[in-house]
Amino acid sequence: MIEHGPLLERLLAGDFICAVSDETAFRHLQDEAIRERIDAYLRPLNRRLATNTDASVYFLAWLRLDESAREQLSRQLGDTVGSLMPMLEWLQLVQEALGRDGLAAPGDVLKPADFSSRCEDHQGLRERLERLASDPFFGSQSDQLDAQLKQVFKRLKEHGYLQQPHAERQYYVVTGKIDYLIDLVRFIRDEENLPIDDQTATQQTLL
Amino acid sequence: MSTSDPHALESRLVSAGVERLALLGKHAETLMAGYTCDEVPLEGLSTTALNRLLAARILWRPDEQGGVKLAPKVRELIAEMLADETRRHVNADVAETLELVRTLVQSYREARDAGEYWRQEQQLLRLRQEVDDLNGRFADAIDSLWRRLNSDFGFVSRLGDKIRENERAQKQIVRLLDGLALIDFDELIELVGSDGALRKLLVSGLQQQLTHHFTSLREVQRRLIELMARFRQQQSRSRLVAGMVGFLREHPNFVPGNYALRSEVPELINRAAPIMPAGAVALDHDADARLAAELLHRLPRPASRPEAVTAAGAAQLPEDTRVAARQQALKEDVEGFYLTVVDHDGEGLSALEYLQGSGLEWDEEIWLFQVISEYQGLPRSEQRAFRLRQVETQASPFNHLYLIHDVQLQLAPPA
Numbered sequence: 001m002i003e004h005g006p007l008l009e010r011l012l013a014g015d016f017i018c019a020v021s022d023e024t025a026f027r028h029l030q031d032e033a034i035r036e037r038i039d040a041y042l043r044p045l046n047r048r049l050a051t052n053t054d055a056s057v058y059f060l061a062w063l064r065l066d067e068s069a070r071e072q073l074s075r076q077l078g079d080t081v082g083s084l085m086p087m088l089e090w091l092q093l094v095q096e097a098l099g100r101d102g103l104a105a106p107g108d109v110l111k112p113a114d115f116s117s118r119c120e121d122h123q124g125l126r127e128r129l130e131r132l133a134s135d136p137f138f139g140s141q142s143d144q145l146d147a148q149l150k151q152v153f154k155r156l157k158e159h160g161y162l163q164q165p166h167a168e169r170q171y172y173v174v175t176g177k178i179d180y181l182i183d184l185v186r187f188i189r190d191e192e193n194l195p196i197d198d199q200t201a202t203q204q205t206l207l
Numbered sequence: 208m209s210t211s212d213p214h215a216l217e218s219r220l221v222s223a224g225v226e227r228l229a230l231l232g233k234h235a236e237t238l239m240a241g242y243t244c245d246e247v248p249l250e251g252l253s254t255t256a257l258n259r260l261l262a263a264r265i266l267w268r269p270d271e272q273g274g275v276k277l278a279p280k281v282r283e284l285i286a287e288m289l290a291d292e293t294r295r296h297v298n299a300d301v302a303e304t305l306e307l308v309r310t311l312v313q314s315y316r317e318a319r320d321a322g323e324y325w326r327q328e329q330q331l332l333r334l335r336q337e338v339d340d341l342n343g344r345f346a347d348a349i350d351s352l353w354r355r356l357n358s359d360f361g362f363v364s365r366l367g368d369k370i371r372e373n374e375r376a377q378k379q380i381v382r383l384l385d386g387l388a389l390i391d392f393d394e395l396i397e398l399v400g401s402d403g404a405l406r407k408l409l410v411s412g413l414q415q416q417l418t419h420h421f422t423s424l425r426e427v428q429r430r431l432i433e434l435m436a437r438f439r440q441q442q443s444r445s446r447l448v449a450g451m452v453g454f455l456r457e458h459p460n461f462v463p464g465n466y467a468l469r470s471e472v473p474e475l476i477n478r479a480a481p482i483m484p485a486g487a488v489a490l491d492h493d494a495d496a497r498l499a500a501e502l503l504h505r506l507p508r509p510a511s512r513p514e515a516v517t518a519a520g521a522a523q524l525p526e527d528t529r530v531a532a533r534q535q536a537l538k539e540d541v542e543g544f545y546l547t548v549v550d551h552d553g554e555g556l557s558a559l560e561y562l563q564g565s566g567l568e569w570d571e572e573i574w575l576f577q578v579i580s581e582y583q584g585l586p587r588s589e590q591r592a593f594r595l596r597q598v599e600t601q602a603s604p605f606n607h608l609y610l611i612h613d614v615q616l617q618l619a620p621p622a
Contacts, residue, residue: 005505044495052475065472081462092449101364105444185451196454
């Protein structure tokens with residue numbers, strides 16, 4: 001179990017473990033025998049391993065839900081829902097600013113410099129970024145583009161959506177926590193029966 | 208049929224071919240303009256040149272009123288040469304080739320039976336060319352498919368277009384596989400009979416090549432389906448996010464249900480609170496406590512901050528002062544001992560006896576050490592005024608280690 005010490009520590013600290021955030025640990029977590037051992041270890045801590053729909057990211061869940069656990073989950077859900085709009089708007093901004101086909105996905109590399117050059121050329125993007133950066137979730141007080149970007153990336157890193165491989169180099173890698181966020185959006189849509197369609201017309205005809 | 212006629216025909220074909228191929232080079236720019244636009248620009252083309260291009264079927268005129276366009280084969284040739292995936296055609300046309308092969312084998316047989324070796328050779332050459340063409344068409348088609356696949360359909364920018372291109376590629380694969388299925392080796396075996404050259408060309412050689420194409424096509428197909436799934440997932444994610452953003456904008460006060468209060472808390476919502484390193488992990492169970500201890504040992508040390516160093520310095524200061532003060536007190540007490548010796552009129556005094564007699568509370572060893580070092584610290588001239596004798600014993604008969612038990616200090620008799 002000792003060899004999984006650092007992994008347990010990260011899990012206990014509330015980290016999400018995916019192929020980007022810790023490749024070795026993630027590989028270990030794909031092994032059912034190791035998962036069982038970790039679960040056995042976590043039992044007295046009233047915790048267990050949990051994963052998202054595609055099993056692309058692991059985190060810890062409560063084993064038994066008592067009153068205080070439910071309270072904590074309610075608070076946490078409230079926070080996540082509160083961060084939903086800025087996070088989703090950021091995802092859209094990334095897609096548009098970088099002219100990508102899809103949303104940022106785990107493993108994608110993002111550089112603040114790319115954003116700043118795009119935003120400098122494009123007033124619309126610049127304004128959207130400014131609005132987004134001043135959202136309480138990102139909480140930038142600055143009116144300088146670079147400082148705003150820095151704050152946005154910093155917050156995303158703190159929340160575990162981005163990983164910065166080298167502290168002194170300005171590039172970030174999207175982590176599997178994005179998958180979790182998307183799964184959560186889908187879950188809320190399904191639970192609340194929101195009129196949001198993610199299937200294409202051709203797909204529907206195929207089905 | 209005389210044998211000279213076919214030779215003459217051949218040389219006429221060659222010279223006409225060279226002449227017409229040269230037309231492609233001569234009018235390359237105009238033709239490329241026709242490739243990129245709808246019609247071939249006629250400025251800069253003389254009437255003679257235009258007529259030659261039309262005669263060579265490099266250009267054609269779809270109707271009398273309309274403009275001049277590139278012939279489909281030329282367009283295909285250019286697309287093929289440029290690996291231009293937007294326009295490259297995938298067309299193996301197996302059925303027609305098979306028909307032709309049957310005819311050629313028939314003619315070949317007749318020529319062989321009639322003993323016309325030259326004609327037999329010609330038929331075999333044409334057969335070989337047809338088989339090569341068939342192979343070439345499959346190889347080209349597979350190459351084109353791989354290129355599109357490996358570039359993630361990079362020649363179209365929108366995801367929707369990529370999905371449509373992928374669908375088109377998958378249909379092409381199905382047609383190619385259908386084409387491969389048309390080739391019936393039992394029929395070919397029967398067709399070639401016992402002729403070794405034909406058997407090698409149409410059975411063993413072809414079979415090997417077609418097996419290779421079949422494997423490649425299946426592999427491309429598998430990869431295309433995988434890529435399609437990724438495209439679909441990307442598309443579905445983008446739509447989901449766009450949809451949710453749109454919904455939240457329209458309903459700024461929307462709050463989802465509190466899933467944490469359900470009897471069955473959904474998997475995704477159940478995220479345990481983090482355990483902070485300083486948190487008390489109260490575990491009565493020995494084994495668990497050991498594991499927790501292991502875990503705690505592995506916790507990273509908090510990174511020290513610059514302020515912390517300053518704080519430590521401030522805490523250090525009184526400690527240093529206290530040590531210095533004690534050091535000073537010891538020194539003063541030792542000086543007191545020296546003064547007593549001076550007052551004692553040349554009589555030797557034991558440092559330890561003095562220590563015990565004076566009620567000072569210094570450790571004996573430290574006291575002796577200070578007495579000795581005070582003596583050694585004196586200037587030469589003053590040192591001579593004292594005589595320091597160490598009361599010592601040899602620690603062991605086997606070495607020269609001496610242990611000092613006491614020191615005797617007395618004023619040296621005046622010289």
